[in-house]
Amino acid sequence: MRCQLVNAVDSRGQAMSLSLAEGCIRAELAGQRIDLGGARLLPGLINAHDHLHLNGALPRLKFRSGYRNASEWIADITPQLSTDPGLLAHRRQPRALRFLAGGLKNLLSGVTTVLHHDPRDAVLDEPGFPVDVPAPGGWSHSLALDGDEAVRASHQATPAGRPWIVHAAEGIDTAAALEFDRLEALGCIAPGTLLVHGLGLSAAQQRRLVEAGAAVVWCPGSNLHLFGRTLDPEWLFAQGRLALGSDSRISGGRDLLAELALVRELTRWSEERLEAWVTEGAARLLGLTDRGRLEPGLRADLIALPPGLPLSHATRADLRLVVVGGRPLYADADLGETLGLTPVRVDGRPKAIAPHLLIAEPGLELLAEEVPA
Structure with missing residues (x-):
């Protein structure tokens, strides 16, 4: 056009x-x-972390008052995948439709670029997909789900200079904090590494992360929902080593605009800072030079x-x-x-929307x- x-x-x-x-x-x-x-x-806004196939009408989920680390939450939600009516109904939808719903969620909130964290699906590359989904250089889910050797192999297979993404330090206990040390020992804390959450990082670990040229993707809504707290973003932001992600709706808020409003409440950052952070700043950190x-x-x-x-x-x-x-x-x-x-x-x-995006979405x-x- x-x-x-x-x-x-x-x-x-x-x-x-x-x-x-x-x-x-x-x-x-x-x-x-x-x-x-x-x-x-x-x-257009840049969402640095989402699981695109886990959105749509799914609610925020947790099965106890709070968690100490992500492994506890995974242990709770895993058996629900085969028993919970809402999760079963979601999984029965065609996979492409689930991804399209995640793309629509982002589009409606002004997001034009999303980093998807999970196996890639062909629908993400179709011309009609509602947002652009650049493929990272590499990714692993987490040490807890993939194990040390698979995580290291994934990092080693990532081309130099390309982002490599992993959930890490997602929690408030010693086990969460020690994930950074394990990744460091595996050689995975390096330029291009993006640690999603980083809630459990100590000040010393944050310094080592920045010195290595790595960064954190902050998802405060998800952190507060599951763990009742989130990280202090000031120092990582000042170093240019922080991006914002919405996470999926099963733990995060409705969309990136809701997440940005939460950041404003938590930090009192200026509008100028917030706008630059989720546009030009995110593009720079993620190596997206064309946007x-x-x-x-x-x-x-x-x-x-x-x-x-x-x-x-x-x-x-x-x-x-x-x-x-x-x-x-x-x-x-x-x-x-x-x-x-x-x-x-x-x-x-x-409002008005492209005809091919007339799919089910809460509020639409x-x-x-x-x-x-």
Whole structure:
């Protein structure tokens, strides 16, 4: 699609127009004009951790008041996979549909890029998938599930300079903290290593992690739900070694916007810091050089916010427009017909969405004739 986004402002409130063509931002203005009514344009948000197939209508789960480490939670949830009616119903859905639901969850919250942490599925690479899902250089689930040798082999097989992702130090006890030392002894704390959660890291371990060129993906909503606490992000953020992830809905909140609002409450960081962190900062940390900024030649991943609305105060129903790789996929109702989108309601507000994304999602009201069976 070739179009011009006009009557908009940038993150600093300066007037701007953008031209989109062949999936990228272009310097020249050409194509259909889309009047955004003074909306504020930002790069698309980057979600550094999700399990895309574990979203949809799944609720947050835990089976005791709190946990000391992730292994305890895994031990509780594993038998439920074959007995819990909600989990069984979710697993009976086609695998591709489960992934699509995770992509839709992210799209509706302004996320245009997601790091998926689990085996890859072919649907993630299909042209109609609602978000971009770059493949990491390598990944392992965790020491608890995969074991030391498999984790080390996974890290060693990861090409130099590419991200390698693993859940680690997810908990508040000694066992969680010692996972960092085990990974360090295995040679897995290195440039490109992304430790998801890192809740149990001591100050000394955080220093060693940063010195090694590794980083942490912080999922505070999931941490608070399962363990009742989360890490202090200040030092890791100051070192440029922290990204934000939503985690899946079985432990995290609804979406990345909810997570960002939680971070604002926990940290009182400025809006400027928060916006840069989940766009340009995340792209830099994850090695995604083709996104994170609104510049000619980069991917046309962007969102539009109503004038004057800070990102961390926005909900998914507030978003005026979401464009992924040059494709307008979600918008306010007044833009829908122009963009070829289908009218829907999101959390009670009139919106519009790409027709192929008319699937079941809590809060998304479809036309009666299009509700999935």
